[in-house]
Amino acid sequence: MSITKDNVSRRNVLKIAVPTAIGSLLGVPVLSSANQQNKTEPRQKLKIIVFGAHPDDPETGCGGTMALLANEGHEVISAYLTRGEAGIKGVAYDEAAKIRTAEALEACEILNAKPRFLGQIDGNCEVTKEHYKAISDFFEEEKPDIVFNHWPIDRHRDHRACSILVYDAWYNLGQKSVMYYYEVMSGRQSQNFKPTDYVDITPVIDQKHKACYEHKSQEPEKWYQESHGQMEIFRGLEYRTQYAEAFVRHVQSPSSLII
Ligand SMILES: [Zn+2]
Structure with a gap:
């Protein structure tokens, strides 16, 4: 998709699904039919990284899109900044990390994604010179x-830290990938999120939910439907x-919008 004054109207943008936009940007029709449950070999295999601060962020924010891309045969990496050390009340960090790592592995298995853990600590994600370098090295x-990143305006500090670390690496390495931001618990966590692109996840909604519900320690039965479940329906509307x-979608040079 090349952005011009003609195609940047809200209505046009709403009709552009992410895979179509990505395919056009890379000059290849990446996902002509993104609704297969069985893995197939795509014409051009892409590497997609979904960054999230905690186990369950990639899955809840864009698990449907991850499933669609992986089901098409693309390589999808779920990169977790932390292992969710602070995420189980009354449980020591080491033990919580073990439990939540195991849950993330199960969720990735369902989504056909590869898990990676990047060594920060839940509740204490840091934006330092060393961590900028670590994410930059990971990119290299x-x-x-294609990169999916936390939306930076978010009430959770770890989400903000993740977003800015990933943005920094992406920008300083020459913006060689296409970067999209995703939302989590909009209203409660992500704020001021105004989408530019949508993906129809109806064909893989059960696959996504199964992956999200693998995070049993987070008791998704108590909150998933009223947050992400409603978001999926609202974005569907x-x-x-x-x-x-x-x-x-991150457009690094906004001036191109008015050419
Ligand atoms: Zn999170």
Whole structure:
């Protein structure tokens, strides 16, 4: 998708699904039919990295899109900044990390994604010179084609830290990948999120939910439906489908919008 004054109207943007936009940007039709449950070999295999501060952030924010891309045969990496050490009340960090790592592995198995853990600590994610370098090194090692990142305006400090670390690496390494931001618990966590792109996740909604509910320690039965479940339906209404996930595409040079 090349952005011009003609195609940047809200209505046009709403009709552009993420895979289509990504395919156009890379000059290849990446996902012509993104609704297969069985893995197939795509014409051009892409590497996608979904960064999240905690186990369950990638899955809840864009698990449907991850499943669609992985089901199409693309390589999807779920990169967790932490192992959720602070995420189980009354449980020591080491033990919680073990439990939540195991849950993330199960969730990734369901989504056909590869888990990676990047060594920060839940509740204490830091934006330091060393951590900028660590994420930058990870980018250089993996060389992603597409990156999904936390939306930076978020009430959770770890989400904000993750977003800014990933943005820094992406920007300083020359913006070689296409970057999208995803939302989590909009209203409670993500704020001021105005999507530019949508993905119809209806064909994989059960796969996504199964992955999200693998995070049993987080008791998703108590909150998933009223937060992410409603978001999937609301974004589906906006996109005129049953369930959708929504994204903001990062355009590094806004001046191109008015060419
Ligand atoms: Zn989180």
